[in-house]
Amino acid sequence: PTLSPSVSMMPTLSSAPTRAGRKKWRIWAEEDMMDNKIAGQVPYWMVHDIKFYPDPACTGPHHPTYISTLSSGTNYGPYTEANAFDDGTPEAEYTAWVGLPDEARTFWIGVEFDEWVEFQCVSFRDNYLQGVSEMRVEVWDDNLSANGNGGVWKVVGAGRDHIPGERQNIRVHIRPTDSPSEQPSEPPSVS
Numbered sequence: 001p002t003l004s005p006s007v008s009m010m011p012t013l014s015s016a017p018t019r020a021g022r023k024k025w026r027i028w029a030e031e032d033m034m035d036n037k038i039a040g041q042v043p044y045w046m047v048h049d050i051k052f053y054p055d056p057a058c059t060g061p062h063h064p065t066y067i068s069t070l071s072s073g074t075n076y077g078p079y080t081e082a083n084a085f086d087d088g089t090p091e092a093e094y095t096a097w098v099g100l101p102d103e104a105r106t107f108w109i110g111v112e113f114d115e116w117v118e119f120q121c122v123s124f125r126d127n128y129l130q131g132v133s134e135m136r137v138e139v140w141d142d143n144l145s146a147n148g149n150g151g152v153w154k155v156v157g158a159g160r161d162h163i164p165g166e167r168q169n170i171r172v173h174i175r176p177t178d179s180p181s182e183q184p185s186e187p188p189s190v191s
Contacts, residue, residue: 022117022174024140025052026070026110026153027124029132031101035164036130044075045099045107046127047084049092049167052111058121058169062087066111073100081109084124096127110138122157123169131164137172 027050034043051062069081079098086092099107122137137157144152157172 022139022141023115024070024110024112025117025119025122026108026138026140027122027135028072028106028108028138029135031105031107033132033134034107034130035133038129043101044130045109045132046079046096046130047099047109047124048096048127049087049123049125050084050109050111051087051123052117052119053121053123054119056120056171058123062123063113063117063119065113067114068112070108070110070112071097071099072102072106072108074098075100084109085111098130107132108138119172121169121171123167124159125167126162126164128165131162133162133164134158134160135162135170137170139174 027047029045031043034045036043051058053060053062064085064087066085069085071081074080075098079096081097083095084097086095097109099109101107124135126132135158136155137159138153139156140151141154142151144154154174156174157170159168159170162168
């Protein structure tokens with residue numbers, strides 16, 4: 001069910017990744033979720049801002065500190081992952097991550113925290129020309145294994161009917177350890 005056009009929810013389920021497994025968080029979209037309005041251009045996702053909140057309505061203080069950024073790739077040198085997390089700087093309104101897809105044609109950007117963190121809402125704003133119509137929020141669970149690789153990404157939220165360029169708040173619900181994400185199952189590279 002959707003609370004409003006800007007807040008999407010998933011059902012709350014009983015079990016959750018353990019404390020050790022909630023240090024890495026990301027948002028992702030597959031290439032077919034792109035809403036790229038520049039004809040003939042290689043698709044890329046431009047994300048201006050991402051914030052993680054303990055509050056389910058994405059209000060109050062957000063978690064501003066992290067130890068590293070993660071992504072599927074960067075299209076252009078100055079437009080790195082850190083630009084999507086530069087809240088509080090005068091340039092923040094004009095900076096962005098310009099992302100390339102990974103081998104599975106999936107775009108993703110996230111962060112790793114130095115400690116276990118619990119979020120109930122993720123807020124993001126992408127570009128009106130190189131945005132997405134839907135996306136997912138995932139958390140890395142170190143305690144599950146897909147093909148013996150030592151961890152899996154778990155979908156914990158979804159944003160649908162997103163209008164590129166507008167801020168969207170996505171409710172996060174930790175899901176049980178029933179099935180791994182079909183997205184990249186290796187730990188992301190750290191930059």
